Amino acid sequence: MDCVWSNSYKCFNCCKSLCYTIMTLCCGICIAAEWGCEFAYIAFTHIWYITPCFKVLELNCGCLQKLYGMCIHCCMDPCCEACGLLFAAFKKG
Incomplete structure (x- = not known):
């Protein structure tokens, strides 16, 4: 029986x-070759599509950040300054 197991294993x-x-x-x-093409496609997509898209997004977000900051300063600064002057009248002296 052992020879059957040994020969079947071989x-x-x-x-x-x-x-x-x-x-x-x-x-x-x-x-x-297929995996080489796959990784080449991934590298090509990242270099020529994804990275430039992130750069455009970064530029546009910088512009929008400045616009948002100007709007907040325009709308909120007068309110905050008025509240500051109002509460300055209650200063302990």
């Missing part, structure tokens, strides 16, 4: 190694 490993070798020879180059 047969399994031999078939596994043979199938892996054949599949690697047949498909390995194509799969490697």
Whole structure:
């Protein structure tokens, strides 16, 4: 009985190694080329599309930040100054 288990183990490993070798020879180059194209596409997209989009977003957000700051100062500064003058009258002396 032991020879059956030992020979079946050898047969399994031999078939596994043979199938892996054949599949690697047949498909390995194509799969490697596909992954190379995939990573090239990712790099191309990041360099030529995503990075410039973030730069445009950064420029536009800077402009909007200045506009928002001006609006807040225009609307809120008079109110805050008036409240400050109002509460300054209650100063302990």
